[in-house]
Amino acid sequence: xxxxxxxxxxxxxxxxxxxxxxxxxxxxxxxxxxxxxxxxxxxxxxxxxxxxxxxxxxxxxxxxxxxxxxxxxxxxxxxxxxxxxxxxxxxxxxxxxxxxxxxxxxxxxxxxxxxxxxxxxxxxxxxxxxxxxxxxxxxxxxxxxxxxxxxxxxxxxxxxxxxxxxxxxxxxxxxxxxxxxxxxxxxxxxxxxxxxxxxxxxxxxxxxxxxxxxxxxx
Numbered sequence: 001x002x003x004x005x006x007x008x009x010x011x012x013x014x015x016x017x018x019x020x021x022x023x024x025x026x027x028x029x030x031x032x033x034x035x036x037x038x039x040x041x042x043x044x045x046x047x048x049x050x051x052x053x054x055x056x057x058x059x060x061x062x063x064x065x066x067x068x069x070x071x072x073x074x075x076x077x078x079x080x081x082x083x084x085x086x087x088x089x090x091x092x093x094x095x096x097x098x099x100x101x102x103x104x105x106x107x108x109x110x111x112x113x114x115x116x117x118x119x120x121x122x123x124x125x126x127x128x129x130x131x132x133x134x135x136x137x138x139x140x141x142x143x144x145x146x147x148x149x150x151x152x153x154x155x156x157x158x159x160x161x162x163x164x165x166x167x168x169x170x171x172x173x174x175x176x177x178x179x180x181x182x183x184x185x186x187x188x189x190x191x192x193x194x195x196x197x198x199x200x201x202x203x204x205x206x207x208x209x210x211x212x213x214x215x216x217x218x
Contacts (some may be wrong), residue, residue, distance in 0.1 A: 003088035007044065011037050014090060017097040021083055023055060023105055031055045032103065036076070040101075043083065045195050048076040051105070056115040079113045080106045092191030100195075131172070136164040138200070138217040145181060145209040158209035178204040181211070 003010045011019070019040040022032040033051060035043065043049035043113035057065045081103040091098040101202045112119045128135055147159040147166070158166040161180030171177035178185070185202065193200045198216040205212045 004086050007085045007088060008041055010088065011041070011099065014099065015097055016090075016099045019101055020091060020098050020152075021049060021081055021092075021101055021103050023051065023081065023103050025056055025058060026115075026117055027060045029058070029060070031058070043081075045083070047080060047082060049081045049083070049103070051081050052076050053079045053105075053115075056105075056113075061195070062137050071149040078108075079108075080108060082106060089196055090194050093187075100116045136217055139215045140212060141215075142205055142210065144207060145184060145211065152158070170206050170208065171204050172206045178202070181209070185211075215216065 001010055001013070016037050018034055019037055020032060020034045021040065021043075022030045024030055031051070032055075033049070035049075040164060083101045083103045085101065087100075087102040089100055090102045094100055102118070104118055105116040107113060114120070114123075114140075125135060144156070144158040145159050149156055158168075159181075160166050161177075162182065163180060167177065168179070189199065198218065200214040200216045202214075203212050204210070
């Protein structure tokens with residue numbers, strides 16, 4: 001059974017107690033609300049799930065774009081969040097009993113909230129379809145692993161690997177260096193499988209503790 005077939009039954013079968021309803025902003029940051037499962041199911045029926053529209057005005061540094069201190073009039077009407085049950089999945093890394101779902105944002109009169117990246121993407125895909133085009137993407141994610149660092153004034157450093165030492169030189173495409181982070185890599189694979197993300201390959205990049213994950217074309 002998939003969540004689309006029967007969301008309530010799927011949530012019960014998975015033992016879900018809380019659902020995080022998510023809207024990605026223009027920077028790719030996930031914003032939204034966490035709801036008890038009963039409240040989430042009720043929102044599917046009465047469409048009474050709301051979020052301040054300022055969620056789409058937050059800059060990457062946490063400040064609001066177009067706020068009063070920049071000389072603009074400030075309004076913050078609510079927008080309606082409509083969960084897309086086809087995206088409902090177990091929340092990887094969040095422990096048992098939690099699920100994620102993406103939502104679409106609408107005005108109260110059901111017009112799409114066009115600042116929502118999901119609506120922007122749909123508009124672009126519609127243009128592609130009109131021209132007979134098909135979008136094919138294969139994301140490539142490069143990132144650094146770092147040691148825990150609670151002090152923002154201290155520079156980040158590479159974490160300690162399985163050999164008990166931190167990387168200090170470059171190891172591009174080095175499999176032995178990659179295996180130093182096997183526990184983290186295994187967790188990444190497990191979480192991706194839980195979320196239904198189609199991973200392809202993984203390499204050690206040029207930087208210290210720099211990894212790259214490729215997704216399958218789709």
